[in-house]
Amino acid sequence: MTDIPLGDAAPAAPRPARSILETDARTRARNRAETRFRAYGLAALLVGLFFLVFLMSSILWNGLGAFTQTRFALDVELLESELDPEGTRDPAVIAKTSTFGYGDLIEAALAKAVAASGIQTDLEPGDLADILSSGAAAQIRDRVTADPSLVGQTVSFDLLASSRVDGYIKGRVTRESLADDKNLSPAHLDIVDALVADGTIARSFNMAFITGADASEKRPEEAGMGVAMVGSLYVMLTVLALALPIGVAASIYLEEFAPKNRFTDFIEVNIANLAAVPSIVYGILGLAVFIQFAELPQSAPLVGGLVLTLLTLPTIIIATRAALKAVPPSIRDAALGVGASRMQAVFHHVLPLAVPGIMTGTIIGMAHALGETAPLLLIGMVGFVASNYPDGALHGFVSPNSAMPAQVYEWAKRADPAFYERAWGGIIVLLVFLLLMNLVAVLVRRRFERRW
Amino acid sequence: MPLGWLFLIVLLIAALGYAAGRRRALAGAGGSLRAMHSLPTAYGWNVAMAVLIPSLLVLAVWSLASPFVLDRTVAPMMAGQDGEIGLLMSDVRRVAEGLDLLGEDPASVSLEGLRERLAGAGVALGQDVSAATLAAAARYKELGARSALLQSVLVLAVALGMGAWAVRRTTPALRARNEVEWGIQGLLIAAALVAIATTIGIVLALIFNTIKFFQLYPASAFFFGTTWSPSFGGGSSLGILPLVWGTLYISLIALLVAVPLGLFSAVYLSEYASPRVRAWAKPMLEVLAGIPSIVYGLFALLTVGPALLAVFGSGGLGWMQGGTAVITAGLVMGIMLIPFVSSLSDDIINAVPQAMRDGSLGLGATQSETIRQVVLPAALPGIAGAILLAASRSIGETMIVVLGAGAAARLSLNPFDAMTTITAKIVSQLTGDQDFTSPEALVAFALGMTLFVVTLGLNILALWIVRRYREQYE
Structure with a gap:
């Protein structure tokens, strides 16, 4: 027999009797860590939401x-x-x-x-x-x-x-x-x-705040947003008229027709990068190309619209491509199967089905453009320009004007604290427009979006 | 002929062409659709496009090019005058335009009091009209009228000629649908090229003006200079380093705020929150991303700045001199970036396969241990990409720093000091009336170039990381 000699080696200390109903210190520590981690997450979320509430109430309180x-x-x-x-x-x-x-x-x-x-x-x-x-x-x-x-x-x-x-x-x-x-x-x-x-x-x-024009530094009580709102309107009309057709056409090409090759890859990488170029760089582009080179008038909403068109195009293209991609291939196949050309399949079947997605993307892109300030400052659409309404409907595109966010910036820069109240008020007007646009986008999505 | 009318006439010709093409195709086939290659409308569109595309192209190119050609032709007349040629030419253009408004004949107009009369018509001039300017203006006006006439004739000739040609070749056998579709595809490609044109435009605009700047101001002094003090009288030092430091410092603070908060929020939302909480908390957080940056700028200037000043200013700890400081701008920018970090990280955390979580939980790890030791390491490259995107965003952010960070360019380690950034200085050098020949205005383009290169590099890196990571789990 090869009995294991017990010798005088002391037997291992017996493990303490333990109930699985009782948690030991280590498990308790791990559970505490779990609770802590979870609390950190919740706290971070709550801090974020607190900032939102703080920002909103500060705007309303002051404005x-x-x-x-x-x-x-x-x-x-x-x-x-x-x-x-x-x-x-x-x-x-x-x-x-x-x-x-x-x-x-x-x-x-x-x-x-x-x-x-x-x-x-x-x-x-x-x-x-x-x-x-x-x-x-x-x-x-x-x-x-x-x-x-x-x-x-x-x-x-x-x-x-x-x-x-x-x-x-x-x-x-x-x-x-x-x-x-x-x-x-x-x-x-x-x-x-x-x-x-x-x-x-x-x-x-104070109706005059909503309909009035900017006033001189001495008279904050007269300053209003009206003219800047008209300026923003003309900028947005230009953006809509240019960015929507160009964006949709570019997306249709890239999503439906473009062959998979180096060139289209290059366009795609290009668009993805343009979406992340700082907005002020677009302002420099507008200043150098539209004003210095093409000699378009300074401070004109038309030029502002052109710059913001270039800025929103990537957003619209990305949204439109997602909308086109969401239309199932069976629709295209069916159209092609009954003799439609690829162009007919796209324009008669795929595009109409993608319209809700395109609209949502366009509205969100335009809401983004509406709040954009820096590029407009560079092309001269600064706040104090907005002192007169344009003479006629078409003049609105070229007569010097400002836009809502640039007007707010102008007021924020002035020395008299009475203008600060106007600036906050201007932000309320701006946010109301943004809210309405986003609401429309959500409604369009809810009402018309189809799940396949 | 005003451009608007010309455009309308071209449209009219196109509409007539549409009708003519459609009718000719139908007549040729004896009214039977079966004898035609395409639907009747395709023949109409074929003619309309043949009219519209070339004539509008001529219209656009001529309108863009004629001012340059006019300038080139008239400029030699002003060569002997003293003064900068660009300014002289803009006077010439203004006088020519003013003479139109006044309805005066340039041949017989008197120089006496011309400036006042022009001012009365709404044309302001910097100096009195010299005889040479008037002569050049007269020539400019004459050439301009000739160019406009030539443009109208050419555009109409192209429209009519192309229309007639397209109608003549319309037969029932013409593959009209294919031709129209080729045309449309060409338009689609042109639209896609706008994106490339934008990039080229940005690069050219930046490069040309940057080169002009470096001809006036040494590049080494720009890149390695430690003082920024532009003075429009000349003799300014334009070193970028204080601006780069301010930009990086503010971005660093913004990321210190945004990354922990955004990341923890994303972890909580994707791993712990009940669907109901997630359904309203996520959109609420994303509202922060939809708020325009001017709002954050005002918030920094009027709410956060004074609040920080009350604590750290002379009334409290005495560290802060004014409400606008690095910490103000950084904090507010951090708030703006929270949803940016959280929604990108949320997507990435959700892309980690469930099997990895199940495996870890099955081995007895707690949920937080699973997240820290399995999910986050797996998602790390993606999260790094998200943080890089946020960093590029914060470097390019303008309105918050313009309003919240102050205007003084300095190299300091104290976050309670006012500093300034590249973007803020681009705005201050380029707003208002600038003279694009002075280094003080041109420096903005060099700053823009630096900004563009840095953000582009960060974006490409980030997109590359994110894309690579996506492929890993697909």
């Missing part, structure tokens, strides 16, 4: 103010002796009075309104006018030159309050912050308080 505006209901006596001394009521004569001539009328009316509110003030009538926008005189003059019969009457005007007063009503400006402000003094605010109490100064919906 909604731009949609209301403080106005001053002022009864102005349009003295005949000032505006039309000879009593001719000839529009040409009345137009001769500059906005400066209306200043005295406004000061007199203001003094009256302040006296009527029963508040005592040491401010001179000339200083009182700081409560109103410096564009108030122009506002009155426009109305009078349009309707000369108003001269000699006392007319009630709804005048814009100055941006500081507007800020005070909205809580942005306080008495402390006015301490070293040349534009308005705390004494003005006492008057404003009294006038708010009797309803002369009130906040109302």
